[in-house]
Amino acid sequence: MCGLAVEGDQVFAVDAIEMRRSGPSFTIDTVRQFRRRGWPSVSWLIGADMLNYLPKWHDPYALLAEVNFVVMARPGFEFDWKQLPEPFHKLQDNVVEAPQIDISSTEIRRRVASGEPIDGLTPPAVVRYIQSHGLYHSST
Numbered sequence: 001m002c003g004l005a006v007e008g009d010q011v012f013a014v015d016a017i018e019m020r021r022s023g024p025s026f027t028i029d030t031v032r033q034f035r036r037r038g039w040p041s042v043s044w045l046i047g048a049d050m051l052n053y054l055p056k057w058h059d060p061y062a063l064l065a066e067v068n069f070v071v072m073a074r075p076g077f078e079f080d081w082k083q084l085p086e087p088f089h090k091l092q093d094n095v096v097e098a099p100q101i102d103i104s105s106t107e108i109r110r111r112v113a114s115g116e117p118i119d120g121l122t123p124p125a126v127v128r129y130i131q132s133h134g135l136y137h138s139s140t
Contacts, residue, residue: 017064026058029069043068047093048077055085064088075100112136 006012017033018025031042033138035121044067046054054060063069071094081089103121111118113136118127130136 001126001129004129007125023061024058028057028062028066031063035055036064041068042066043070045070045072047072048079049109051079051088051091052083061087064090069094071095073100075102095122109136113124113138 003014006014019032021029027044031044034042046069048071054063054069057063069091071091073095079092079095081092108118108121111121112130116129122130
């Protein structure tokens with residue numbers, strides 16, 4: 001569905017790199033594999049709610065050195081930069097304010113299960129895929 005969502009868009013690409021890797025999959029390994037492929041830099045979008053967990057990721061200081069993290073502001077989320085280790089404070093400059101669309105995958109699945117439309121919440125190709133494969137309908 002990710003591929004369908006970005007199909008025809010030259011800005012985005014979908015890669016199953018982590019699905020093809022055996023064993024645990026760590027972000028730092030993915031980033032390094034992209035770099036070995038010739039990527040001059042790697043930007044990684046995370047939600048603001050994930051920011052507090054970033055210091056607990058595998059090899060977090062290497063990640064800070066090798067990745068350009070972009071932090072997407074989330075509805076109702078307030079940043080508490082003091083709770084993060086000092087090296088992570090530099091990410092304050094990487095917070096992206098974007099129009100807030102308060103929709104979740106949980107809500108999309110609920111709407112599908114209830115027979116409500118999801119047009120406008122996902123790209124048309126994804127809507128068609130969900131419908132044609134009968135996804136998210138209750139089993140009763």
